Structure formats: structure tokens, C-alpha cells
Amino acid sequence: MGKPIYKHQAIGHSIADMAINIQAARLLTWQSAVLHDSGQQNSTYAAMAKAFAADMAMKVCIDAVQVFGGYGYISEYPVEKLMRDVKVSQIYEGTSQIQRNIIVRELFH
Ligand SMILES: Cc1cc2nc3c(=O)[nH]c(=O)nc-3n(C[C@H](O)[C@H](O)[C@H](O)COP(=O)(O)OP(=O)(O)OC[C@H]3O[C@@H](n4cnc5c(N)ncnc54)[C@H](O)[C@@H]3O)c2cc1C
Secondary structure, three states: OOOOHHHOHHHHHHHHHHHHHHHHHHHHHHHHHHHHHOOOOOHHHHHHHHHHHHHHHHHHHHHHHHHHOHHHHOOOOOHHHHHHHHHHHHOOOOOHHHHHHHHHHHHOO
16 A cells, blocks of 8 residues: 555554563563562562563464464464464463462462
């Protein structure tokens, strides 16, 4: 349609949301790592980082497929593989539900 897809405002907003959420996950992860490195208890922040990053990554990949349109669904482009691969991050090393169990347990400890 005569311009890069990101210049359509709705698509641009979707990509901006991806960037916001990726950076938020990065900061949560770093906060958890800093606590660990300084010898402090970090299980709440580690669980927050794991749950947020995994759920965020799943949503970002689903939205990325949408941005690519039909090309997002076919295997000629890597984005559909990223979407399939990222699902497991909500499952292994403690599912997103179990991370939330840890967070609520620590909040009311
Ligand atoms: C590719 C891959 C690699 C893996 N690698 C390893 C590994 O190297 N080492 C290892 O030890 N394990 C490994 N696992 C296992 C992984 O850690 C488990 O699959 C994961 O912990 C979930 O356990 P489960 O499959 O028994 O699901 P279940 O515990 O049966 O859970 C099923 C669903 O119920 C939900 N659920 C369960 N209990 C609760 C609860 N109390 N409250 C709310 N929701 C709940 C879960 O969130 C999930 O959605 C791997 C799994 C995969 C897919």
C-alpha cells in the first residue's frame, strides 16, 4: 500500500507495544539477577520475570505473525517457528501458573 507496514499507525502501535514489553521483561530479569548477585532473596522477582517474559514473548510472537500477515503463517519466514518455539517457555522451568502461585505465596508470606 505504498509505504512500509510499520507506518500504518495501528501496526506501529503494535510494534511499539512489543518494544515496551520486551524492555519491561529485560528490566524485571535484571532486577532479579541484581538481587541474586547481592545475596538477597529473589524468588518473587525471579517468578515475576519468568512469568512476565514468557507470557510477553508468546504475545509478541503472535502479534508478529499478525504483522507479517500471510507471510507470518508460512514456513518461508521464521516468525511462525518463533511463535511455535516460544510456547514452551510458558511451560518448562515452572509454568506461568506455577510462577503466579510462587508470587502470591511470597506476597502473603
Ligand atoms: C521441551 C521441554 C523440556 C523440558 N526439560 C526439562 C528438564 O530438563 N528437566 C526437567 O526436570 N523437566 C523438564 N521439562 C518438564 C517441565 O518442567 C514440565 O513439563 C513443567 O514443569 C510442567 O509440568 P507438567 O508437564 O507435569 O504439567 P502439569 O504439572 O501436569 O500441569 C498441567 C497444567 O496445569 C497447570 N497447573 C498444574 N498445577 C497447578 C497449580 N497448582 N495451580 C495452577 N495451575 C496448575 C500447569 O500450569 C499446566 O498449565 C521439560 C518440558 C518440556 C516441554
